[in-house]
Amino acid sequence: MTVVQDPQGFMWIGQHGLHRYDGYGYTSYYHDPLNPASLATSGKIETIYAGRDGMIWVGTAGNGLDRLDPATGRFTHFRHNPNDPTSLSHDYVSALLEDQ
16 A cells, blocks of 8 residues: 655545545545546556646556546556657556656
8 A cells, every 4th residue: 555645635545546535535546447537557556646736646566657637537647668768668667756
């Protein structure tokens, strides 16, 4: 399990699914194979990072990197593509850091 607090004070908890705790209750995000804008994995979440811009980044065990826009509830997926040298180097993402 991984936990992070975002700049607005929400707690984000990841394990099998992503959950936002607001102090009173949870909003949960899961993989939905019929929704390409849902969380990419039904497997293990390795790490979560709350960006300064409010985006939530989710590193997965084998399904790459996801970015959640909390305002829309939509995920953007980033994956390794062996034909694209600018893509992720691997789909197992265990740590996230924000640079300038």
